[in-house]
Amino acid sequence: MPLELQLSLPLILILILSIKIVMVDAKFGNNKTLGFVTALAGFIVVFISAAFTLTISPEAIASLNAEELYSKGTITYGGFAAYFDMLFCVAAILTILAALPYFQKENSEHNAFYSMMVFAVAGMMLIAHSANLLSLFIGIEIMSISFYVLAGYFRTKEKSIEAALKYFLLGAFATGFLLYGIALIYGATGSLSLPEILTKIAADDFSNTYLTLGIALMLIGLCFKVAAFPFHQWAPDVYTGAPTVVTAFMSTAGKAAALIAFIIVARALFVIDIGQAAEIPDFQTNAIMIIAIISAATMLIGNITALVQKNIKRMLAYSSVAHAGYLLMGIVANSPQGWEGIIFYATAYLFMQIGAFIVLSVLERKTDKNLDLDDYSGISKSHPFLAAIMAIFMFSLAGIPPFAGFFGKFLLFTAAIDAGFTWLTIIAVISSMISVYFYIGLIVYMYFRKSNTYPLEADMGSAKVTLIISTACVVILGIFPSLIINLINNFF
Amino acid sequence: MSLTLLLFLILGVLSIASAIVTISSRNPVVSAMALVLHFFMLSGLYLTLQAQFVAVMQILVYAGAIMVLVVFVIMLLNLGDEKKLSEKWNIRRIVAILFAFVLAIQFISIYITNLPDAAFIPESAAFNGTVQAIGTDLFTNYLVQFEAIAVLLLAAIVGALLLAKRKIT
Numbered sequence A: 001m002p003l004e005l006q007l008s009l010p011l012i013l014i015l016i017l018s019i020k021i022v023m024v025d026a027k028f029g030n031n032k033t034l035g036f037v038t039a040l041a042g043f044i045v046v047f048i049s050a051a052f053t054l055t056i057s058p059e060a061i062a063s064l065n066a067e068e069l070y071s072k073g074t075i076t077y078g079g080f081a082a083y084f085d086m087l088f089c090v091a092a093i094l095t096i097l098a099a100l101p102y103f104q105k106e107n108s109e110h111n112a113f114y115s116m117m118v119f120a121v122a123g124m125m126l127i128a129h130s131a132n133l134l135s136l137f138i139g140i141e142i143m144s145i146s147f148y149v150l151a152g153y154f155r156t157k158e159k160s161i162e163a164a165l166k167y168f169l170l171g172a173f174a175t176g177f178l179l180y181g182i183a184l185i186y187g188a189t190g191s192l193s194l195p196e197i198l199t200k201i202a203a204d205d206f207s208n209t210y211l212t213l214g215i216a217l218m219l220i221g222l223c224f225k226v227a228a229f230p231f232h233q234w235a236p237d238v239y240t241g242a243p244t245v246v247t248a249f250m251s252t253a254g255k256a257a258a259l260i261a262f263i264i265v266a267r268a269l270f271v272i273d274i275g276q277a278a279e280i281p282d283f284q285t286n287a288i289m290i291i292a293i294i295s296a297a298t299m300l301i302g303n304i305t306a307l308v309q310k311n312i313k314r315m316l317a318y319s320s321v322a323h324a325g326y327l328l329m330g331i332v333a334n335s336p337q338g339w340e341g342i343i344f345y346a347t348a349y350l351f352m353q354i355g356a357f358i359v360l361s362v363l364e365r366k367t368d369k370n371l372d373l374d375d376y377s378g379i380s381k382s383h384p385f386l387a388a389i390m391a392i393f394m395f396s397l398a399g400i401p402p403f404a405g406f407f408g409k410f411l412l413f414t415a416a417i418d419a420g421f422t423w424l425t426i427i428a429v430i431s432s433m434i435s436v437y438f439y440i441g442l443i444v445y446m447y448f449r450k451s452n453t454y455p456l457e458a459d460m461g462s463a464k465v466t467l468i469i470s471t472a473c474v475v476i477l478g479i480f481p482s483l484i485i486n487l488i489n490n491f492f
Numbered sequence B: 001m002s003l004t005l006l007l008f009l010i011l012g013v014l015s016i017a018s019a020i021v022t023i024s025s026r027n028p029v030v031s032a033m034a035l036v037l038h039f040f041m042l043s044g045l046y047l048t049l050q051a052q053f054v055a056v057m058q059i060l061v062y063a064g065a066i067m068v069l070v071v072f073v074i075m076l077l078n079l080g081d082e083k084k085l086s087e088k089w090n091i092r093r094i095v096a097i098l099f100a101f102v103l104a105i106q107f108i109s110i111y112i113t114n115l116p117d118a119a120f121i122p123e124s125a126a127f128n129g130t131v132q133a134i135g136t137d138l139f140t141n142y143l144v145q146f147e148a149i150a151v152l153l154l155a156a157i158v159g160a161l162l163l164a165k166r167k168i169t
Helices: A003-007 A009-027 A034-054 A058-062 A079-105 A111-129 A133-151 A158-189 A194-202 A208-226 A234-241 A244-269 A282-307 A312-333 A336-363 A384-398 A404-418 A422-448 A463-479 A482-488 B003-024 B028-048 B052-077 B091-113 B131-139 B143-164
Strands: none
Touching (some): A009 A034, A079 A111, A079 A244, A079 A336, A079 A482, A111 A133, A111 A244, A111 B143, A158 A208, A158 A234, A208 A282, A208 A312, A234 A244, A244 A336, A282 A422, A312 A336, A312 A404, A312 A422, A336 A384, A336 A463, A336 A482, A384 A404, A404 A463, A463 A482, B003 B028, B028 B052, B052 B131
């Protein structure tokens, strides 16, 4: 097989899967589980092919001549792109395993759900693979459109419809900013290809005015997608209104995809090697300072608002806003170390947040019952397993060792300090302290309060697999973080 | 003043004016017609940039197909005079307009402090927008993106069907 075909195998397979799953839905729509089985098998195959491309040596990939490839250098192969392919597939597998019992409980037909999941993963993978602003934009759009639909999947529930509509209108507006930014960056540098933009910026061959405007507008679009401070208002409503399994997927894989878009753009627009450019351009120092302020504001606002929430789903939604703030610290650091911190933290965050939301989805009852803090009083008696793993996820989200969340925060904080942003790290530590209050608060409710209601029922079904895998990963990544760190060390 | 600049000014002013009419008009039919005017002005702007193909597509797809749909929907909804949309002035609106002004001032200040180099035209931006040029680019340089658009459209179609179909019980 030619090398390019081997390298693009995950992308090709996910495209085939996205067409196949629609046909399966159309032909065998009455079969309740065929869509699930197809999606699960498909994601596993894509995961294996991505793992295979990760074994191809970076030297062989670097030796490819972009002009002779079918992708003409618009697609990145191997490295972090392949790693994110695997991550998105894992997130999708964990989600659909939990979605099967969830939709049966909610009496909702769920075949089309798997099609939308495959589309969303296809979009995310395209984002991770893009070396060109055009593929980046198309990837973001595929992902966003799938998310708009997934958020409104319970189309008989008012809250779900509200979430979808809100997300769609605001998302379309943010897309306008993103596209305008891309157009201005193209106007300023004359190229959509990110490596070419980097060389032009390093060689000082660009129009400063338009590039500054373009970066500002693009920053707005990307900050909306990661739900960072001034553009985070949609996140709590959408995450609360959407079906819980969808929220689990959106707030983790969707955030990781938006962050990888951020990394890809930052790598092209911000010069890190000072020897390469005569001096760091003005727009770069300003943009990084703005991102630092956004990052600080995001984590403070997210954590402080999460403090007062009584609904656990809403609390986790605000905490996911705060985590976007921590993740942005890696962009602020603007160094390979910072990007690796983002990748590690995104991986850890994915498992702990999916796990926490899936515990909610298992205990949740129709019409949004059992989502309040009071409902969780004393569930350690009736559901010792669920309470124990929820406690692990909460400890990890709060960043308490020896769980995965701690090392993610550690890597990001050290990267920010090395880049000279000590004040940002201090704010991050303060806001982590604030977050401990409500994460541990939930544990207190679960373990140290008397159960005042009737015992909750829980039917886990295949969600049990999701919970066990997530817990195992949170613990293993916490004890042996070098497993992932060694892998991602040579990506940048 | 060169002819291109004159054309740009006329088209630009008209397109912004028609866009403002679109969002501020109380009557949906007037809004729709202003939007048609806006699309025509945009396609004129594309022509001044030598993007003939995009200009023609703009008229065919947007002013032609999509606006017919919009007008049909307005007709089927059968909005009477009494149902004309109305909106009150509230604090949110004032803040929104305030922020729009801040954004505009920021844009203008960037231009003033940092005047763009008029002679600066990046090489590859000098582009010939014929069908042939676009076709060649689309099927060589941007082949992967062209394929990816297919998934985007498929996702949009499946999603629209999913949200619109009735609940089967």
